[in-house]
Amino acid sequence: MEPLSWSEIILRILGQFTPVWIALIVTFVVSILYKRRLGLYGKLFDSTIGMIGFALVMFWVFTGVFGGLFNLIITHDVLDQVSGMKNKVPGTPLPSPEDGVYEYYLLGGDNLARDVFSRMVKGAWEVIKIAPFATLFAFMVGITLGLPAGYYGGKLDTFLSFLANLILAFPVILLFYLLVTPEIVATGIPVYMAGVLFIFPIVFLVILYNSRFYTQPAKRNLYIAITLVIGLWLYLGIAWDADPLGLISFPPNLLVVFVSVVFVNSPTVFRIVRGLTLDIKTRDYVAAAQTRGEGPWYIMLWEILPNARGPLIVDFCLRIGYTTILLGTLGFFGLGLSPESPDWGSTINEGRKLLTIYLHPALPPAFALLTLVLGLNLLADGLREESLRD
Amino acid sequence: MGLFILRRLGVMLLTALCLTFIVFFLTNLFPNLEKLAKTEGNFRMSDEAVISYLTREGHMQPLPVKYGQWLGVVPGFTFETDDGITGQCFDGALTAEQVAEQRRYCGILQGDWGFSTRFKDEVGPIIGERLSLTGILMFWVMLLMVPSALILGVLAGMREGSRTDRALSTVAITTTATPEYVSGVVLIAVFASSAVGLRWFKGTATGAMENPTFENFFLPVLTIALYGMGYIARMTRASMAEVMTAQYIRTARLKGVSFPNIVMKHALRNALIAPFTVIMLQFPWLLNGVVIVETLFNYKGFGWTLVEAASNNDIELLLGVSVVSVFVVLITQLISDIGYVYLNPRISVS
Numbered sequence: 001m002e003p004l005s006w007s008e009i010i011l012r013i014l015g016q017f018t019p020v021w022i023a024l025i026v027t028f029v030v031s032i033l034y035k036r037r038l039g040l041y042g043k044l045f046d047s048t049i050g051m052i053g054f055a056l057v058m059f060w061v062f063t064g065v066f067g068g069l070f071n072l073i074i075t076h077d078v079l080d081q082v083s084g085m086k087n088k089v090p091g092t093p094l095p096s097p098e099d100g101v102y103e104y105y106l107l108g109g110d111n112l113a114r115d116v117f118s119r120m121v122k123g124a125w126e127v128i129k130i131a132p133f134a135t136l137f138a139f140m141v142g143i144t145l146g147l148p149a150g151y152y153g154g155k156l157d158t159f160l161s162f163l164a165n166l167i168l169a170f171p172v173i174l175l176f177y178l179l180v181t182p183e184i185v186a187t188g189i190p191v192y193m194a195g196v197l198f199i200f201p202i203v204f205l206v207i208l209y210n211s212r213f214y215t216q217p218a219k220r221n222l223y224i225a226i227t228l229v230i231g232l233w234l235y236l237g238i239a240w241d242a243d244p245l246g247l248i249s250f251p252p253n254l255l256v257v258f259v260s261v262v263f264v265n266s267p268t269v270f271r272i273v274r275g276l277t278l279d280i281k282t283r284d285y286v287a288a289a290q291t292r293g294e295g296p297w298y299i300m301l302w303e304i305l306p307n308a309r310g311p312l313i314v315d316f317c318l319r320i321g322y323t324t325i326l327l328g329t330l331g332f333f334g335l336g337l338s339p340e341s342p343d344w345g346s347t348i349n350e351g352r353k354l355l356t357i358y359l360h361p362a363l364p365p366a367f368a369l370l371t372l373v374l375g376l377n378l379l380a381d382g383l384r385e386e387s388l389r390d
Numbered sequence: 391m392g393l394f395i396l397r398r399l400g401v402m403l404l405t406a407l408c409l410t411f412i413v414f415f416l417t418n419l420f421p422n423l424e425k426l427a428k429t430e431g432n433f434r435m436s437d438e439a440v441i442s443y444l445t446r447e448g449h450m451q452p453l454p455v456k457y458g459q460w461l462g463v464v465p466g467f468t469f470e471t472d473d474g475i476t477g478q479c480f481d482g483a484l485t486a487e488q489v490a491e492q493r494r495y496c497g498i499l500q501g502d503w504g505f506s507t508r509f510k511d512e513v514g515p516i517i518g519e520r521l522s523l524t525g526i527l528m529f530w531v532m533l534l535m536v537p538s539a540l541i542l543g544v545l546a547g548m549r550e551g552s553r554t555d556r557a558l559s560t561v562a563i564t565t566t567a568t569p570e571y572v573s574g575v576v577l578i579a580v581f582a583s584s585a586v587g588l589r590w591f592k593g594t595a596t597g598a599m600e601n602p603t604f605e606n607f608f609l610p611v612l613t614i615a616l617y618g619m620g621y622i623a624r625m626t627r628a629s630m631a632e633v634m635t636a637q638y639i640r641t642a643r644l645k646g647v648s649f650p651n652i653v654m655k656h657a658l659r660n661a662l663i664a665p666f667t668v669i670m671l672q673f674p675w676l677l678n679g680v681v682i683v684e685t686l687f688n689y690k691g692f693g694w695t696l697v698e699a700a701s702n703n704d705i706e707l708l709l710g711v712s713v714v715s716v717f718v719v720l721i722t723q724l725i726s727d728i729g730y731v732y733l734n735p736r737i738s739v740s
Contacts, residue, residue: 162401162404162405165405166409168674169405169409169674169716169720169723170409170712170716171674171677171678171681171696171715171716171719172674172678173678173681173693173696173697174413174700174708174711174712174715177696177697177700177701178413178416178417179416181422183419183421183422183424183703184419184421186421187419187420187421189416189419321567325569328569328571328572329569329571329678329682332571332682333685333697345571348571348572348575349571351575352571352574352575352578352686355575355578355579355583355593356578356582356583356584356593357583357584359579359583359586362579363575363576363579366571366572366575367572367576369569369572370567370572370576373567373569374563374567374568376567377563377566381563
């Protein structure tokens with residue numbers, strides 16, 4: 001068979017992404033139709049930059065979900081090595097394709113004769129399944145500690161700020177090298193860190209419900225019971241790998257990556273939340289709540305936090321992007337994830353070794369990472385603009 | 391002001407102590423020591439051999455004692471063998487009388503940074519040499535990054551919402567969204583690939599260690615500068631846009647001052663206060679970038695040393711590297727705070 005020309009390659013790649021295009025179009029049509037009823041999310045569709053950013057982000061989210069979970073977009077298995085396809089240029093046909101096997105390597109083969117295109121698509125899933133959750137956990141930790149630090153001030157604030165600055169003064173890569181090595185994993189330190197860090201979401205939700213429904217014990221007890229049962233079940237399964245039902249477990253090397261990313265991100269979130277709290281606690285409505293006799297946690301979680309949501313949502317988008325970069329850095333230094341893992345950082349690292357001769361293995365994951373982070377930055381910009389408007 | 395700096399220095403020292411202790415603790419965990427023993431000896435060492443090696447080298451003492459020895463506040467480690475006494479503070483096996491003449495303390499307080507197992511050399515000179523290489527790199531990065539970021543930000547911020555602003559902001563966002571390992575790879579592909587591309591520059595900077603030229607040094611410098619540039623430019627733009635809406639700018643305009651004059655004489659000084667702090671606070675991030683870029687371009691500077699030390703669990707070199715990097719971060723924070731006070735008369739430390 002003839003190798004494909006560049007226009008054929010592009011057409012075929014666009015064709016492979018069909019499920020993503022359909023999902024994107026549906027999302028956009030529905031969102032634009034109902035944008036007036038969707039609050040801040042709907043307002044996003046008034047800003048061009050925000051829409052472009054959202055489209056880029058959702059493209060990779062859908063790619064990750066369809067390609068990673070349902071194996072829809074990929075043309076070959078990410079670990080399949082086809083002899084004769086080592087370092088072949090984009091559009092090369094397979095030497096002797098079996099029935100039902102896709103006949104081409106659309107973006108060429110890498111150093112181990114695997115399909116670059118499929119690995120890039122699978123790499124999206126590696127990011128999508130870690131980055132948002134790691135960022136969310138970092139926010140839970142940052143918020144649970146930042147609110148009291150800003151609200152009470154004093155010794156608590158001094159102590160927590162010192163801790164946050166301590167972690168921030170650490171060069172991130174040194175920290176990664178110290179935490180994400182097999183030797184450290186063997187000592188169990190990451191598990192203990194997970195044990196500490198993952199308790200924060202449960203604490204956060206319990207305090208949240210308790211402060212709100214303090215006067216309605218029946219409702220409060222129900223909510224707290226649900227949170228505790230589900231939360232502790234997940235907590236035992238994820239952090240300690242001791243799920244009593246045996247349903248949930250977390251690969252240990254993924255846990256280390258997750259924990260170190262949360263650990264690196266939470267001090268920054270802490271500082272932002274603390275700063276916002278310091279600003280907002282001087283407002284009149286906080287004084288009014290204090291006069292009404294509301295408890296401190298009610299004021300922090302239901303008066304201050306909702307009013308700090310604008311900057312926090314914007315920072316959340318930016319921080320997912322930063323987390324994506326951090327994950328790439330980990331992959332780039334070959335830390336944590338397994339060497340065969342198709343994540344973008346590892347693929348770039350593998351591809352760079354032969355970069356001056358073969359460009360195609362390193363460039364697709366590089367552009368994928370670039371567009372995802374760019375999308376998140378643009379999305380954050382659009383959100384910032386729209387939330388400032390009212 | 392003096393008291394403020396003194397207090398900050400105190401906090402800084404405490405932070406540095408805590409951080410080095412954390413590094414010390416993590417590198418001295420038993421699995422790490424075992425790995426060290428096996429790389430130093432051989433990989434098929436029995437457990438007893440590992441323990442005896444570690445005892446002989448003083449690694450089996452309690453952690454606070456070892457930390458004290460490294461700092462130089464606890465007398466150096468000595469070990470009695472059949473040949474005599476070996477120790478941390480002197481070479482070879484000596485008799486008890488000879489040991490008594492040797493100095494007892496040898497930690498970093500005495501200027502003794504220890505011995506690198508990776509490079510088989512004293513840590514102090516290694517760090518000095520590598521740091522000077524990185525210093526050259528950083529000098530050029532700063533020279534490229536700061537002026538271009540400031541120009542970009544001022545041009546974008548002086549007419550907020552204009553087409554120039556949109557275009558320049560997009561450029562700034564794109565550079566902040568491109569981590570060094572992506573931009574480095576793309577730049578090498580475009581400018582240095584031997585297969586396709588322009589072949590203007592070299593894809594490695596190994597030659598730049600002895601004789602930096604434009605050809606072999608521009609790509610690494612550009613890669614680090616690009617990532618930091620976008621962020622500084624965005625901060626400059628925000629601060630410039632804010633200054634341009636201030637009352638005194640409107641007054642100047644109504645008086646009939648020309649637009650270039652307003653930007654140069656009235657707005658610029660006030661608009662540059664915020665970016666100054668940002669530039670200083672960029673140092674920790676730049677350090678990150680240095681590590682990635684030095685690995686990518688094979689430039690054997692400070693960042694490369696960090697990677698080598700960390701991946702070989704070279705304890706004393708790693709500690710030296712972290713001391714230096716922590717001090718760089720903390721000192722830049724201090725400078726940024728002090729500079730902020732000097733530049734902005736509205737803020738006072740008391």
